[in-house]
Amino acid sequence: MTLTHFSAVLLFSLFTSIVFGITQRSEPKMMVRFGAFCFVLFVGGTIAASWVMWAIKH
């Protein structure tokens, strides 16, 4: 099995966010919101860090 870096990020973020959403909030609506928030932070943070690394290299 092979994954691109980005698909690995998406899968990691998805599964981790689901578990965080369920375990860190009590109400179903807040679980979905917190899970989505975590997913956006994971993916957004990775993309931002990638650009920072690119900027340092260039």
Add this chain to the structure above:
Amino acid sequence: MSTTTQAATKPAKTRASAVSPAVALFAGWFVPGLGHLLLKKPVRAALLFVSIAAMFAIGIALEGKVYTPATGDPLDILGFAADLGSGSLYILTRMLDLGHSSVQIAIADYGTKFVVVAGLLNVVAAVDAHSLASGRKLS
């Protein structure tokens, strides 16, 4: 009047479940989501099982390293503790001799992290089941 207002704003009292917190903790550790299933939360249980098992399986499919306790390296012991968090998934992997003892290809490093994080997330889920059973978490 003020008594009525205070009663209305008072937080709901915590209510412990019929399932023992220790049983929920152990069941949740042994099989991802089983603690929540025992607490009659099947949707959460299914989501937890799919997420943790898929993450573990992807890690194995990416030829990730499966840590063992007897290598003598302290960092490997930490990795072993995290992997062991997956409960039966880790035990099954060791019994079937799946996974690798070292990282051999670049993508396998991702696989190693997937397996480790699956174990850590399962511990978080098991502790959540314990909190639900003990009444520390309301719902």
